[in-house]
Amino acid sequence: MNGRAWIVVFLSLFLFPYSATAQEELKVFISVDMEGIAGVVVSEECSSSGPDYGYFRRIMSHEANAAVLGAFDAGATEVVVRDSHGSARNILPDLIDPRAKLLRDWSGGPKGMMEGIDESFDAVVFVGYHARAGTADAIIDHTMSGNVMDLSINGQSLPEAGANALIAGHFGVPVVYVAGDQGIVDQVEDLFGSVGTFATKQGIGASSLGLHPEVAQKEIRAGVADAVRSRADFEPFTMTKPYTMVLKLKSEASVYNGSFFPGAQRTGDWELTFSNDNILNVMYAFGVMRR
């Protein structure tokens, strides 16, 4: 063996094991709601007591998996799927790519639909999302529950995607892609500025003009892959501290109860105001107040 060959052996022994272990980690967090999934048009279809729930949860699972496949196409090394709707036990586990992990049920903590997120993630994706309560031409528009008329933080009325993006922003993670009805697509484009989006359907009054689920899944896979690849182009969503939440509720019992939350004030007939520097404390207050 000549000197040059020895150099090759040396490089093989030391550099190849190094390059194998130095693969860059890329973690993607996918929060999946159900109202914005292709085809869904009424709450009954998203409720476990509804006769068509089994059919639509299957479409939800395939649509969630389309985002998972897109993330892996873009080089993800770890993907967490957070089931975020109703019982948080909708997605059929065996329809999700075996490389991903699935987070089911509610933890009881303030991260809620974002449970599992932390600073180790690189990108967040929302699938099946819907517009905030009171949106025209939107499908099953609401904000967390039927009791909430409006959630605003620092004067900005927010859909669930906005509040959840603030939780991701707390950990420095940007939302790179949102799929749902046209109503939520318009709202996240206004809120986040730069974000990948895809509308599975367009509301016409309370009706829905939508795409075939397989068409939506194909688009979501490709869109998520593009967005994750260009994740450096997206900023984490944050606001200037303190976060001041103004919450308008329908139930007098909830407004009365919420007024006793430490630091909260009743600021109107249907209105509570709460301010804190930590968005997780604000989300905790929001959870207690809307009961």
Ligand SMILES: [Zn+2]
């Ligand atoms: Zn939902």
